[in-house]
Amino acid sequence: MSQRVQEAEDVTPEPATRSDAAADARSSVSALEAQVLGQLLAARRKRLVLVWVIRVVVLVVALGLWQIAADREWVPSQLVSKPSEVFTAFGDYFSTGDIWTDIWATFEASLLGLVIGGLLGILSGVVLAKNETLSRAFKPFITTLNALPRVALAPIFLVWFGLGVSPKVLVAASLVYFVLLLNTAAGVSNVDADIRFLSRSLAMTNWQRFKSVEFPSALPSIVAGLRLGAVYSVLGVIVSEMVASMAGLGQVLVTATTNLQMGRAFAIIVVITAIATALDLLVSLAERRLRRWHVRGD
Amino acid sequence: MTVAQTVSTVDHDLGARVSIDAVSQAFVHQGTQVVHALDGFGLQIEPSQFVGLVGPSGCGKTTILGMLAGMYTPTVGSVEVDGQPTTSPRRDVGYMLARDALLPWRSAQSNVELGLEARRMPKAERHEISRRWLDRVGLKGFYDSPITKLSQGMRQRVAIARTLALSPRLILMDEPFAALDAQTRAQQQQEFLSLWEAERPTVVLVTHDLGEAIKLCDRVVLVSHRPGRVIQDIHIELPRPRNAATITEEPLFRQHYQHLSELLRREVVAAAGAGAGGSESS
Numbered sequence: 001m002s003q004r005v006q007e008a009e010d011v012t013p014e015p016a017t018r019s020d021a022a023a024d025a026r027s028s029v030s031a032l033e034a035q036v037l038g039q040l041l042a043a044r045r046k047r048l049v050l051v052w053v054i055r056v057v058v059l060v061v062a063l064g065l066w067q068i069a070a071d072r073e074w075v076p077s078q079l080v081s082k083p084s085e086v087f088t089a090f091g092d093y094f095s096t097g098d099i100w101t102d103i104w105a106t107f108e109a110s111l112l113g114l115v116i117g118g119l120l121g122i123l124s125g126v127v128l129a130k131n132e133t134l135s136r137a138f139k140p141f142i143t144t145l146n147a148l149p150r151v152a153l154a155p156i157f158l159v160w161f162g163l164g165v166s167p168k169v170l171v172a173a174s175l176v177y178f179v180l181l182l183n184t185a186a187g188v189s190n191v192d193a194d195i196r197f198l199s200r201s202l203a204m205t206n207w208q209r210f211k212s213v214e215f216p217s218a219l220p221s222i223v224a225g226l227r228l229g230a231v232y233s234v235l236g237v238i239v240s241e242m243v244a245s246m247a248g249l250g251q252v253l254v255t256a257t258t259n260l261q262m263g264r265a266f267a268i269i270v271v272i273t274a275i276a277t278a279l280d281l282l283v284s285l286a287e288r289r290l291r292r293w294h295v296r297g298d
Numbered sequence: 299m300t301v302a303q304t305v306s307t308v309d310h311d312l313g314a315r316v317s318i319d320a321v322s323q324a325f326v327h328q329g330t331q332v333v334h335a336l337d338g339f340g341l342q343i344e345p346s347q348f349v350g351l352v353g354p355s356g357c358g359k360t361t362i363l364g365m366l367a368g369m370y371t372p373t374v375g376s377v378e379v380d381g382q383p384t385t386s387p388r389r390d391v392g393y394m395l396a397r398d399a400l401l402p403w404r405s406a407q408s409n410v411e412l413g414l415e416a417r418r419m420p421k422a423e424r425h426e427i428s429r430r431w432l433d434r435v436g437l438k439g440f441y442d443s444p445i446t447k448l449s450q451g452m453r454q455r456v457a458i459a460r461t462l463a464l465s466p467r468l469i470l471m472d473e474p475f476a477a478l479d480a481q482t483r484a485q486q487q488q489e490f491l492s493l494w495e496a497e498r499p500t501v502v503l504v505t506h507d508l509g510e511a512i513k514l515c516d517r518v519v520l521v522s523h524r525p526g527r528v529i530q531d532i533h534i535e536l537p538r539p540r541n542a543a544t545i546t547e548e549p550l551f552r553q554h555y556q557h558l559s560e561l562l563r564r565e566v567v568a569a570a571g572a573g574a575g576g577s578e579s580s
Contacts, residue, residue, distance in 0.1 A: 194399035201367050201393040203386070204416045212415065216403050291403070 081262035086270075089263035099271075105247040106237055107275050109165055113172025113233040114279060118226055121177040125184025126210070135185070142181070150174040154240040163246045172236035176229040183225030187218025223287045230279035238272060249275075313346030313500040314380045314390070314467035316366065321375035322525070323361055335361045336372075337525035343517075346498040350511030352562060353521030354569040359504045361526075363470045366502060367393050379468055389417060392466035392499075394474040398457040400445045406432060406456050407441040413464045431459040434493065451482040458490060462497070471503045475510065487514060488542040495539055508562055512554050513542050520561055523569030530561055 063083045069075050070082035093099050128135040150171060157167035191214055199213045241250025249272050256264040323336040335358040343349055351359040364370055365377045368384040368391070377384050379391065392413075400409045410428035419427075429441055435455040445453055454474065461469060475483045491514060494501065505511050511518045512534055520530040536550055545551055 192399070194395050194397050195401065197369075198393070198395065198399040200369060201387050201391075202413045202416045203389050208416055212412065213401065216401070219403075 078260065079262060081266055085263035086266045089261070089267040090270075093264060093267055101247050102249050102252050103271060103275070105165070105245075106234070106241065106249040106272070107278070109168040109237040109240075109248070110172060110230075110233045110275060110279060111282075112165070112169045113236060114176055114226070114229050116169065117173035117176025117233065118180050118229055120173070121180025121225070121229075122184045122222060124177075125181045126188055126214075128181070129185045129188035142178070146178045146182075151236060151239040154236075154243045157240070158244055163244060168237045168240040168245065168248065171240045172233040175232040175236045179229050179232060180222070180225045183221045183228075184218060187221030188214050190221075191217045219287075219290065223283065226283045226286075227280055230283055231276055234272065234276040234279065312467060312498050313344075315345050316341070316343035316468065316500060316502070317376070317378040317381075318342070318362065318365075319376045319378075321362075321365070321372040321377060323358065323365075323373050325373075334525040337527050339375075339521075339527050341519060341528060341531075343500060343502070346500055348494065348501045348514060348516045349503070350515035350518045351502065351504045351521055352506070352508055352511050352518060352558070353526060354523050354562070354566040355506070356524050356569065357521045357565070358524060358526030359521050360472055363393070363472055363502065363504055366468065366470055367391060389464070390467045392461040392464055392469045394457060394461050394469065394471045396473045396476050398453045398477075400453055400456055400460075402444075402446055404445065405442045406437060406445055406448065409445060409456055410460045410463050413460060417464075427463050428459070431463045432456070434462075435459045435489065450478055451486060454478060454482075454486055455489070458486075458493070462493060465497070465499075467499050469499050469501045471501065471505075473505050474503075476506070483510075484542060490514075491540060491542060508559055509546065509555060512536075512551055512558070513540070513545055518554070518558060520558060520565070523565045523572060529565070530558065532558065 066080075067082050067084065070077035070080055070085075128138065153174065154167065154171050157170050161167045161170070195213060195217070199209045204212070237248070238250040238253075241248035242254050245251050249268055253265055253268045253272075256262075256268060318339060318341040321336055321339045322334075323339075324332055324334050327333045339358070339362065341349075341362075351362065353359050361370075365372055366379065366384060368387040371377075371383075371385060379388065384391075401412065404412075407425070407428050410431055411424045414424045414427060432438065432441060435458055437452060437455055437459070440448070440452070445456060448456065454477075457474070475486050478486060487510065501515075503511065503515060508518075515534055518530075518532050518534060519528055520532075521527070522529045532554065534550075534554060536545060536548060
């Protein structure tokens, strides 16, 4: 027993100088750090792989089931269509030039609806947040109008404005407006109390306070509102188009389903989704630009 | 921590003269309850004096600060800074809050610039002043750092830089070091003292920490429980420049501490007995 202990002692080198001991300590700490970091990165990588595997599996299973169910007529394939059919419909549809007129019609109206409804909503939100009296006065009107499903106004706007772009934009903007109104008002009123006190103590003018404190503070709420607004805007436009319009994907969708061209119908759904996603991406880009601006504080 | 070696000639032009005259203050709290915050509070402060206000919670000391900052006017009596009534916030008065109130979306440097922007100072000048102050508080190189990445102590330093960048004649501090841990607090107190020695603005510090008040101040004013009035006004004859770490050993420090803490204790007990037991903010 004592012999083994002696051997162990012989093997362990004794640090001859203080700097050696410090170097040993440093290298053992960095070895530990490397080990922990390595474990963490490995775990993260594993999770990422798993996430993608799940995504692919879900997609394949869903599309696969759909295809099989339609091929084997477990459900009437006439009504339900199948992925292969949707795929060919895409090809057919895009080969003609007409599709782009419709895509542009829907996209343009959605963008306009988002911008107009958004700007008006933000402006109104700011005014109401800063003016207690106006806010109280308008509250019942806002609540009531917000409760009304504004897509129901589509037929009325069509009577007023015809089959062009205007009724679609109006319906879309009316949906977006209330989202931004409420989100902006909430964002501006909920500035941190300490920060609000500070801005007053610095003798900032109203405009300075708005630009440097209130607006940046409300920005997360506003951006969230715009994201939601993008979805609602497309919704408003599509519904309006489905009621009646000269051009636009909503109209094409209704025509396709009336003629039982289900493959084409699903293809159009995919395109509509792409438009909504594109709008959401635009909002993200705008947000990033804004954030860079207000970090600098200029 | 080096203590400021330069003994600057005390320039009274840099400090504001403060006059609080027989101030009483009442306000409505939570609907219909009337709170009598201050009663006949009077205090005259000489230029460049460092004054501490100490008292139980809810005694009105933060209300006094608010009046000095021009945030509200007294119900009765007058509050004047450099001979002028404080009806609205002034550009030469700086306010430091308990929580730093930094703008989380801005970098350290642009936070320091906030007050300078309010003064419409041109960009180049703003950048120069804010960087200089960040250097002085020991945050050189952290100019573009988002403040969410800074420790509590570093954030407090940015707040100090922001306040001092305006070269205020009067600095109002509402328990600015309360949110810090003991060691950081001691360090920050010393650093602030050094910075103050160089410029000598008038300072009014509100604090619960009696030791902090005696350590830092020329004068400690003990405020009674609500409604607040001045109970004791003691000059602290400890020599400057002071070393915050060693000063607690001085016999004079201990003397003041024992004397004042007994009086403070009595007020705290009286406050607990008299009030709705509430620690409502003063």
